[in-house]
Amino acid sequence: MGRVSRRAFALAALSAFTMTPPASAAPKPAGGGDGRVACEMRGVWLATMANRDWPSKPGLTATQQRAELITHLDRAVRNRLNTVIFQVRPTADALWPSPYEPWSQYLTGTQGKDPGWDPLGTAVEEAHARGLKLHAWFNPYRVAAHAEPARLAAGHPARRNPDWVVTYGGKLYYNPGLPEVRGFVQDAMLDAVEKYPVDGVHFDDYFYPYPVAGQSFDDDEAYEEYGGGFPDRAAWRRDNIDKLVRETAERVKQVRPGTPFGVSPFGVWRNAATDPLGSDSRAGVQTYDDLHADTRKWVRESWIDYIVPQLYWNIGFAAADYAKLLPWWAEVARGSSTQLYVGEALYKAGDPAQPAAWQDPAELSRHLTLAREYAQVRGHVFFAARDVAADRIGGMARVVADHYGQPATPPR
Secondary structure, three states: OOOHHHHHHHHHOEEOOOOOOOOOOOOOOOOOOOOOOEEOEEEEEEOOHHHOOOOOOOOOOHHHHHHHHHHHHHHHHHOOOOEEEEEEEOOOOEOOOOOOOOEOHHHHOOOOOOOOOOHHHHHHHHHHHOOOEEEEEEOOOEEEOOOOHHHOOOOOHHHHOHHHEEEEOOEEEEOOOOHHHHHHHHHHHHHHHHHOOOOEEEEOOOOOOOOOOOOOOOOHHHHHHHOOOOOOHHHHHHHHHHHHHHHHHHHHHHHOOOOOEEEOOEOOOOEOOOOOOOEOOEEOOOHHHHHOOOHHHHHHOOOOOEEOOEOOOOOOOOOOOHHHHHHHHHHHHOOOOOEEEEEEOHHHOOOOOOOHHHHOOOHHHHHHHHHOOOOOEEEEEEOOHHHHHHOOOOHHHHHHHHHOOOOEEOOO
């Protein structure tokens, strides 16, 4: 979940669509109104990429960083949330003492520098002390938000293995087409899962990178070596991501049985004009075609335990109506064992650059009201922690007042 530029890109990438909610969608009771504890996901993403949410800036003391982290956890409790999705590997680095990758630069300002404490270990302990679940959020393939390997920490795996790295769009990425890369990133991520009693493992929406106009992702050598037997490069790339997801899911169950593994993809899988199974949309980005992530298949095949599509548009938005994407995802989840939660754009509420609907404090509350009509929707996750804190126009407060009057436990 760095998600800042991605959200602006996603908004610009879309044009119009329509869809009718399925008549078979069963109403979902709100739960908790009679004093019983509801069962639903009430999550918040806590992003560390580029110091988006935490720490507020690099170079704070360990005491200051810890205090800021605890403040975010306490605020989640006050808003009756039950899950924090904590970004612990934003750029092929670590927010725990890892034998595989360097300490994150977002802690000290210098990649590889020991911050003097263990953020992930502390987050798990302090979250559990407050009755919160803590999901460890990983970005598998992003190496750096710049294109200069020499700026990486000495001994960084990307410097030791330059053939693993592709420069694209002014950034560095690991090549998903190399089996050794896929194995390495799994080892690096699962180190945290093995060491800490995390309550979930979480991938964001970055697999192959978002398209950059006029540029191509240079994986020619890998495709030549490993792409035989596939009808085209796109099919091979999708298979690479399928393998990452399927293998990670299997290894999470081996390392920490019972721990759910989930993904929060961009909200459009494919347009119906491209594929009749797709949503009635005209998105400029389709995860299946552009990020080579067949998110629908992962749900239908029950490869992942939960999915949180980023439905970051308002109800009635001509380019991508929340009220039309929501039932499409509910239908995808129907009959699978994958839990469906909905990613909510709290960061847009009160942003003057956003459409008029986002200036209404009740917009997000209406999302939750609509979602009650679909039994497949088991909760919501809000982007992101900094916006829960700011709550510029009271959109989060309205959600809490309207929907979170009683505590809730997340689904299992």
